[in-house]
Amino acid sequence: MRNNYYAYWRQRAKAHWYRDGDRNTIFFHASATSRKKVNRILSLDDDAGNKVTSEQGLKDVAWNYFVNIFQQQASDFSSVINVIHPSISVNDNDILTTPFTKAEFRDAIFSMHPDKCSGPNGYSPGFYQHFWNLCGDDIFKECCGWLDTGQFPPDLNITNIALIPKGSSQVSMKDWRPIALCNVLYKIISKVLANRLKNVLLQCISDNQSAFVPGRSILDNAMVAIEVLHFMKAKTRGEDRYLALKLDISKAYDRMDWNYLMAVFT
Amino acid sequence: MGFHHRWTHWMRMCVESVDYSVLVNGEQVGPIILGRGLRQGDPLSPYLFIICAEGLSSLIRDAETRGTLTGTKVCR
DSSP, X not given: OHHHHXXXXXXXXXXXXXXXXXXXXHHHHHHHHHHHHHHOOOOEEOTTOOEEOSXXXXXXXXXXXXXXXXXXXOOOOHHHHHHOOOOXXXXXXXXXXXXOOHHHHXXXXXXXXXXXXXXXXXXXXXXXXXXXXXXXXXXXXXXXXHHHHTOOOTTTTEEEEEEEXXXXXXXXXGGEEEEEEEOHHHHHHHHHHHHHXXXXXXXXXXXXXXXXOTTOOHHHHHHHHHHHHHHHHHOOSSSOOOOOOOOOOTTTTTTOBHHHHHHHHO | OOOOHHHHHHHHHHHHTOEEEEEETTEXXXXXXXXXXXXXXXXXXXXXXXXXXXXXXXXXHHHXXXXXXXXXXXXX
């Protein structure tokens, strides 16, 4: 009973409990309670700018917003695809498609934080870690089966979107950051694949792209940007004019075109 | 980029089998049928994103070889 009580507050507080070596104190209750207050949506402006406050109205605004943003739009990307050259070797492909091992799945599960939020089916990473000895073989067998046949069961990839406040005040849907809560079982597979993909990134990603590639640092590009600006500022002679662009793509993840992605891979 | 068709299919499975529900004050609203987009929270997303961004890098490299863009030296 006492243990259940601790576990409940540990998961609710979402502050990293054991690592921070604290007990079930007022701090964790406070962080759970204040999270609830901040995350509650009281009103939203719809597309026309009308303020909506009813529960049903809020749901409609959110639903419309996401249906709209995730709708595929016709686009012609052939001119981009034409300049992307093959960079994955036969050897890379062999590594990517080699039969999966149980160790890969084990590593994927144990690299997740045990109390990270669970997906729609409610099982947290901690659950899979705790019962790995019992269910590891079954998980491994099932996942390999899905990958072999090329088909996931229909409910595996059901995802909840939780809305986290962005910036200091929340007026419309744009001020809420959508975080996808995938089922942990899906995430295990996704992580296994991501771990393999990581190994070939050096071959297929240009040197000037420094984020997310193992062995490169995003700070490298910040340094380059500083140097470029310094160069432009310090340049006093010569005919050449220079222009720097800083682009921020809004909703870059949400707008990613699937057909384009597949065309890049192929 | 020349990925094996098996691998490309796995990526398609992960990205396109998604079914969304949005949580509004703790209540599920959905399903929302998707036609595009990566999920913030899927371990694959960052890698898929930079692979897509490689399109921009390729365009720049292409413009460079054609001479429409030229590089400059900094930090001499």
